[in-house]
Amino acid sequence: MNGPLRFGYGTNGFADHPIDDVIAVLAGMGYDGIALTLDHQHLDPFDADLARQVRRVGARLAAADLAVVIETGARYLLDPWHKHSPTLTSPDGRERRLDLLRRAVGVGADLGAEAVSFWSGTVPAGVPTPWPGSCWLTAVPAWSRRPSRQGSSSDSNPNRE
Numbered sequence: 001m002n003g004p005l006r007f008g009y010g011t012n013g014f015a016d017h018p019i020d021d022v023i024a025v026l027a028g029m030g031y032d033g034i035a036l037t038l039d040h041q042h043l044d045p046f047d048a049d050l051a052r053q054v055r056r057v058g059a060r061l062a063a064a065d066l067a068v069v070i071e072t073g074a075r076y077l078l079d080p081w082h083k084h085s086p087t088l089t090s091p092d093g094r095e096r097r098l099d100l101l102r103r104a105v106g107v108g109a110d111l112g113a114e115a116v117s118f119w120s121g122t123v124p125a126g127v128p129t130p131w132p133g134s135c136w137l138t139a140v141p142a143w144s145r146r147p148s149r150q151g152s153s154s155d156s157n158p159n160r161e
Contacts, residue, residue, distance in 0.1 A: 008033030087121020
């Protein structure tokens with residue numbers, strides 16, 4: 001690890017706060033960064049006005065001197081009935097997860113994020129064992145080839161829930 005240890009806090013712990021309040025509270029408490037989960041309440045990656053919202057959030061983060069990483073673990077963003085679904089290992093709906101990851105990389109680049117975090121997801125019941133591994137191996141190259149505008153990196157975690 002280069003440089004001093006820094007502390008950040010995830011927006012999942014502030015589900016009932018508007019993003020501007022989250023940023024103000026975390027900066028006021030002395031945190032160095034924020035793990036921004038793309039979700040309905042803080043920064044919706046599917047909102048038609050996403051570009052303007054990203055610019056506004058980026059300005060707030062800069063003014064508060066907070067570093068940012070992007071999290072993609074919103075519980076019901078893609079499916080209001082099933083937590084974290086679909087996943088990269090889902091035979092149906094996997095493209096929606098890939099679309100979210102592509103959008104997350106774009107948001108991360110626009111915000112100057114140090115990382116974009118994602119996970120493969122749990123293997124749905126009845127899915128044959130070789131399927132998840134092949135999903136993982138084909139999914140990462142499919143969305144990670146997008147050029148980074150500001151040097152965002154991707155952090156992948158193939159662990160199961």
